Amino acid sequence: MVKTAAQTLDDFAQAKLEALEAQALRRRLIETDRREGAIAFRDGRRLVSFCCNDYLNLSQNEEVKRAAIEATGKYGVGSGASRLVSGNHPLFRTLETRLADLKQAEDCVVFGSGYMANMGIVPTLMREGDLILADELSHACLLSGSKLSGARIEIFRHNDMAHLRALLDAHRNAAQHCLVVTDGIFSMDGDAAPVEEMAEIAAQHNAWLMTDDAHGIGVVGHEGRGSSFMGATKAAVPLQMGTLSKAVGAYGGYLCASKAVCDLVRTRARTLIYSTGLPPATAAAAIAALDFMRTNPDYCRRPVEKAKAFTRALGLPDPESPIVPLILGDAEVTLAASAMLEKEGYLVTGIRPPTVPAGTARLRFTFTAEHDDADIARLATLVRERILPRRAAE
Numbered sequence: 001m002v003k004t005a006a007q008t009l010d011d012f013a014q015a016k017l018e019a020l021e022a023q024a025l026r027r028r029l030i031e032t033d034r035r036e037g038a039i040a041f042r043d044g045r046r047l048v049s050f051c052c053n054d055y056l057n058l059s060q061n062e063e064v065k066r067a068a069i070e071a072t073g074k075y076g077v078g079s080g081a082s083r084l085v086s087g088n089h090p091l092f093r094t095l096e097t098r099l100a101d102l103k104q105a106e107d108c109v110v111f112g113s114g115y116m117a118n119m120g121i122v123p124t125l126m127r128e129g130d131l132i133l134a135d136e137l138s139h140a141c142l143l144s145g146s147k148l149s150g151a152r153i154e155i156f157r158h159n160d161m162a163h164l165r166a167l168l169d170a171h172r173n174a175a176q177h178c179l180v181v182t183d184g185i186f187s188m189d190g191d192a193a194p195v196e197e198m199a200e201i202a203a204q205h206n207a208w209l210m211t212d213d214a215h216g217i218g219v220v221g222h223e224g225r226g227s228s229f230m231g232a233t234k235a236a237v238p239l240q241m242g243t244l245s246k247a248v249g250a251y252g253g254y255l256c257a258s259k260a261v262c263d264l265v266r267t268r269a270r271t272l273i274y275s276t277g278l279p280p281a282t283a284a285a286a287i288a289a290l291d292f293m294r295t296n297p298d299y300c301r302r303p304v305e306k307a308k309a310f311t312r313a314l315g316l317p318d319p320e321s322p323i324v325p326l327i328l329g330d331a332e333v334t335l336a337a338s339a340m341l342e343k344e345g346y347l348v349t350g351i352r353p354p355t356v357p358a359g360t361a362r363l364r365f366t367f368t369a370e371h372d373d374a375d376i377a378r379l380a381t382l383v384r385e386r387i388l389p390r391r392a393a394e
């Protein structure tokens, strides 16, 4: 019997899933109920989450929640249409001004998410005949946005400035415009890009530097201003992109840049023009969260301090961010380690390819301001006694 199109579609999906399952690469959504203080409930069990990017626990902050509730009461739930169609809500202007101030930029544009920001910004600036240089560990959406632009893409080795220079020397002249992209803080490794040196190299080659500061805002740099502010003075990064969904606790993406660049992005970025604006509650929550950060700079230092307590307990180097990876290599070994920790009451999701390069599956621990020191100590003991010996034996 000839199969129908619907059957061949299902067969295709099933075969793909089975192949992924065989490599321990199938993914599943697990019902998890997040609460205050990095607590999560799964199957009725109370777990302490060490895998959330809510570094300042602002998604559960009372002032932030109140701001969202009040905005919903006043303005309703959805925003009705694209900001260019139904009008720009005053909350957007406030939010963009706060972000531009934080990043010491002239202007700011807010997008529906960080992913959409990168899918909109890069193709607005780059096209065929241009050159994009990307760190090999750049976030998936920076690479997707780069591909979508049609520009030539060259990948440099992670944080390898000699390689970046070599690629610029080899390819810069053949291109009209050139963009260098990198995570400011690398999402799966937790290390920082050398943004000051990158800014210098980019300037020498008339290349534009764009940093994705998704994991930097709120937790690194002077007063939690992010990866451009880790040195004595602000690094000259003309395109500071990031998300409001991590330390800021809400949702949405942003670009902080000059007025001309932001005006161009507002005019041309397809993910801004053809996508509905953020809900008022989300914009209001982000504003309240940024206000909280500005008035509590000491609190912004806590996630990195907590991460440091963990690495010190394990004799590992001090972290540059609240993200601490423990590379185990094998996907199955990683899933088993994660399951062991979950049994002990700690939620630490295993990270597998293609999120990370093949052979580098890992546990990714993230630390938040509200984590209990006793939990961190116990987690470190579990890792030292039950995971590290196995890793050494592999």
Ligand SMILES: *Cc1c(COP(=O)(O)O)cnc(C)c1O
Pocket: 113, 114, 115, 116, 139, 141, 183, 187, 212, 213, 214, 215, 243, 244, 245, 251, 252, 253
């Ligand atoms: C999470 C993340 C994004 C995507 O941001 P969303 O707002 O969640 O879409 C982009 N870049 C990096 C480096 C990230 O870690």
